Amino acid sequence: MDKLECVQKAGTIHKKVRNELKNILKPGIKLVDIANFIESKVSEYTCEFGQQVHNGVAFPTGISINNIAAHWTPGPNDKTVLEKDDICKIDFGVHINGWIIDSAFTINSRPEYDNLLLASKDAVDNMIKSIGCDMAISELGDIAEEIVNSYEIEEKGHLKKIKPIDNLTGHSIDQWNIHSGKYVFNIKNDNKQRIIGDEFFAIEVFTTTGSGTTKMKDYSNHYMLKKDYKKPKFKFKRTYECLDFIEKNFKTLAFCPRHIYNINKTKKYDMCLNELFNSEIINSYPPLYDIDGSYVAQFEHTVYVNESKKIVLSKSDDY
DSSP states (O other): HHHHHHHHHHHHHHHHHHHHHHTTTTTTTBBHHHHHHHHHHHHHHHHHGOOOOOGGSSSSOEEETEEEEOOOOTTTTTTOOOOTTTOOEEEEEEETTTTEEEEEEEOOGGGGGGHHHHHHHHHHHHHHHOOOTTTTTTHHHHHHHHHHHEEEEEEEEEEEEEETTTTTTEEETTBBHHHHHHSEESSSSOOOOOOOEEEEEEEEEEEEOOOOOOOOOOOOOEEEEEOOOOOOOOSSSHHHHHHHHHHHHTSOBOOHHHHHHOOOOOOOOHHHHHHHHHHEEEEEOEEEEEEOOEEEEEEEEEEEEEEEEEEEOOOOOOO
16 A cells, blocks of 8 residues: 555544544543543554554554643553543544554533634634645644634633644654654744645644643653664663564554553563663653643644645544
């Protein structure tokens, strides 16, 4: 299969999994059960395309609640449950032969926050309508900010403008590389990069009732092996084993301790992961939060763009 066929098939699987996910997304379910359901279904549906690295799971399933914007995924024994009033972002990825679909949506049961979700959806849809070859990527940021700023909600009797988050971005995608070097901001910017065609982009917009800037908080449980690294002499012998495990099971795709646990429950590599990070062999991505009491929404699609067409590879009837 060529790269476009791979991503189209991955997109079909993404849509199928999230359609089945609707049946279990109810208050009281553990977040770890949501993540494991998604990833087991991705593994099941990608197996027909041969042996896939990490069974077609492209990165840890993000389940980010309320003011958590991104990069939160449950540990293997996490007890957190989905509450009735949670605003919950679900961000998961599927790959075929390293060609990745990255797509996300938000669930909300509180009508007063519907505009928070609509602002993100509207901005994503209009950015996709406008995207094309030879355009400056900064133009997409202009569109996102203008649309998001046109929305407001009523909170505690006061109208509040919705903001785009300024330090989270969409991005280009390449084989085995979820962030391949081009970044699509949600705000006005002076990015000089252009869309040259025959490219994949994750177009995503984070909207918030908070400050508009996220900060890292809590321990990291997202990691990614760097493409080019030099292997030093490690302090712990098990770090060599850990590195081999990562290379074999994930290559340069993002992973988390839950993934390691699900593959082999006897492997405990916490100290090894710290050593690999300190040795600049893996990158670490802690959860990102807006201010306490705020709410964040996110929608995201993967899009293919060339000179003659664009294809929204993850779009379906749900979003």
